[in-house]
Amino acid sequence: MENKKELPLGGVIPRGGTAHEYSTGGWRKLRPVVDKDKCTNCLICWVMCPDSAVITQDGKMVGFDMEHCKGCGICAVECPDKVKAIKMEEEAG
Amino acid sequence: MAISTKGQTGLTGNTAIAYAMKQINPDVCPAYPITPSTAIIEDFSSYVADGAVDTELITVESEHSAMSACIGAAAAGARVMTATSAQGLALMWEMLYIASGMRFPIVIANVNRALSAPINIHCDHSDSMGARDSGWVQLYSETVQEAYDNFIQAVRIAENEKVLLPVMVCFDGFITSHAIENISLLDDAEVREFIGEYKPRHHLLDTDNPVTYGAMTLQDTYIEFKRQQSQAMSRAKDVVTEVGREFAGKFGRDYGLMETYRLDDAEAAIVILNSAAGTTKVAADELRKQGKKVGVLRPRLFRPFPFKEMADALKNVKAVAVLDRADSMNGFGGPLFNEVRSALYELDTRPRVISRIYGLGGRDYKVKDAASVFDELLKISSTGKVETLQKYITL
Ligand code: SF4
Ligand code: SF4
Numbered sequence: 001m002e003n004k005k006e007l008p009l010g011g012v013i014p015r016g017g018t019a020h021e022y023s024t025g026g027w028r029k030l031r032p033v034v035d036k037d038k039c040t041n042c043l044i045c046w047v048m049c050p051d052s053a054v055i056t057q058d059g060k061m062v063g064f065d066m067e068h069c070k071g072c073g074i075c076a077v078e079c080p081d082k083v084k085a086i087k088m089e090e091e092a093g
Numbered sequence: 094m095a096i097s098t099k100g101q102t103g104l105t106g107n108t109a110i111a112y113a114m115k116q117i118n119p120d121v122c123p124a125y126p127i128t129p130s131t132a133i134i135e136d137f138s139s140y141v142a143d144g145a146v147d148t149e150l151i152t153v154e155s156e157h158s159a160m161s162a163c164i165g166a167a168a169a170g171a172r173v174m175t176a177t178s179a180q181g182l183a184l185m186w187e188m189l190y191i192a193s194g195m196r197f198p199i200v201i202a203n204v205n206r207a208l209s210a211p212i213n214i215h216c217d218h219s220d221s222m223g224a225r226d227s228g229w230v231q232l233y234s235e236t237v238q239e240a241y242d243n244f245i246q247a248v249r250i251a252e253n254e255k256v257l258l259p260v261m262v263c264f265d266g267f268i269t270s271h272a273i274e275n276i277s278l279l280d281d282a283e284v285r286e287f288i289g290e291y292k293p294r295h296h297l298l299d300t301d302n303p304v305t306y307g308a309m310t311l312q313d314t315y316i317e318f319k320r321q322q323s324q325a326m327s328r329a330k331d332v333v334t335e336v337g338r339e340f341a342g343k344f345g346r347d348y349g350l351m352e353t354y355r356l357d358d359a360e361a362a363i364v365i366l367n368s369a370a371g372t373t374k375v376a377a378d379e380l381r382k383q384g385k386k387v388g389v390l391r392p393r394l395f396r397p398f399p400f401k402e403m404a405d406a407l408k409n410v411k412a413v414a415v416l417d418r419a420d421s422m423n424g425f426g427g428p429l430f431n432e433v434r435s436a437l438y439e440l441d442t443r444p445r446v447i448s449r450i451y452g453l454g455g456r457d458y459k460v461k462d463a464a465s466v467f468d469e470l471l472k473i474s475s476t477g478k479v480e481t482l483q484k485y486i487t488l
Contacts, residue, residue, distance in 0.1 A: 004314065004317045005317075007314060007317050007318060007321065008295075009196045009257060009294070009321060010194065010195040010196035010197070010257075010306075010318070011194070011195065011306075011307070011308055011310050011314075011318050012195075012295055012304050012305065012306055012308075013304060013305035013306075013308050014295055014302075014304050015302070015303065015304070016303030016304070016305075017303075018305070
């Protein structure tokens with residue numbers, strides 16, 4: 001923290017988009033692993049991820065932003081039953 | 094009811110506060126009624142229904158929600174106010190700290206009433222005294238006139254750049270809230286000019302400059318935010334003085350941080366808040382007629398606590414009784430007693446200080462009660478001995 005005396009009053013964060021600068025991936029216990037052979041690119045995981053950590057490209061699901069994925073497993077649960085393309089695996093160590 | 098701002102007008106404390114709110118015309122008023130403050134919102138809701146104000150009146154399902162809505166509206170940049178009493182204030186507890194921690198200049202009229210149990214609807218100060226560490230500036234008012242004047246000044250104090258803290262204006266349930274007193278009102282234009290426009294630094298509706306309120310702060314910054322808040326509270330003392338002076342200059346009614354009454358050459362003094370100070374002054378007048386040197390100190394500002402000014406005002410007095418209309422339930426007197434006594438500790442020669450708890454749950458406090466405390470003090474001042482440090486009176 002640069003100058004603690006000048007912290008914005010009342011703990012307000014005086015600009016937008018700052019969540020991107022905050023790593024929420026540091027305390028992940030389980031990591032999502034996608035099997036792209038099964039994945040139908042329905043993007044339900046992208047919609048449901050609370051940390052916007054599912055990465056898409058040209059309308060396709062391509063992987064996870066591990067800086068921000070906190071390992072909650074919501075994507076794995078929400079991935080449709082017929083597909084079940086995401087597995088949660090133990091983080092090493 | 095048509096209220097005239099010319100000359101003197103007979104109003105109850107509640108009607109006067111509702112009228113002040115009408116003149117202030119806040120953006121948002123979240124409200125939940127509770128005796129004895131109900132009439133404030135009752136009257137104010139008529140002003141809303143009649144289109145006399147532009148205020149968004151939000152009728153919520155509890156006081157916790159009322160304060161939550163105050164906080165949300167303040168975060169959206171609104172000028173916000175409400176009123177409550179006793180259990181209502183207690184139910185707001187959690188949110189009181191959030192309002193002050195987020196530095197929202199919310200103004201609340203707290204009509205002092207005893208906390209349950211046993212259930213009681215009458216006056217004492219256990220409600221606002223319980224909230225004394227919640228980070229709200231607290232002003233206490235002896236009369237309807239002072240409650241009205243304090244409420245208008247509260248807006249300026251709360252919104253001052255050096256303060257930015259919520260303010261609670263306290264006055265006695267039923268005694269001041271329901272009794273009619275002849276008071277002078279300001280014109281609407283005078284009120285509007287005095288309080289000015291509220292311009293929040295940030296607000297949630299400013300989509301060009303998005304901000305986040307209520308973010309988590311951990312070991313790395315929480316203490317700094319609390320220090321900022323504490324410093325703002327300390328600065329509020331001078332702001333209360335400045336705003337009071339400006340008000341006196343414009344409207345002629347002068348209130349300092351405290352009122353001192355016949356204190357200059359007094360040997361014995363009673364320190365007491367709100368309406369009971371009036372009774373105490375009558376007792377002081379009677380004893381003065383008998384040549385007894387007694388005086389009264391009535392704090393107007395309790396948060397922040399003006400400890401230096403308090404010590405200065407009492408430094409030549411020999412014996413002081415601090416009368417509390419609330420008990421700290423600590424086995425060691427009331428809250429005002431503890432702080433006044435602590436303020437005097439810095440003096441080289443200190444007065445003897447005793448605690449008397451009076452008037453809980455609306456029990457009458459009469460001139461004879463004040464007179465007998467004065468007599469006790471005069472005895473202490475001549476013997477230098479305190480026989481009973483603390484006790485309840487008006488039993
Ligand atoms: S595990 Fe949770 S945070 Fe990580 S990608 Fe899946 S839903 Fe998002
Ligand atoms: S929810 Fe499952 S199938 Fe749909 S995009 Fe995500 S991983 Fe692929």
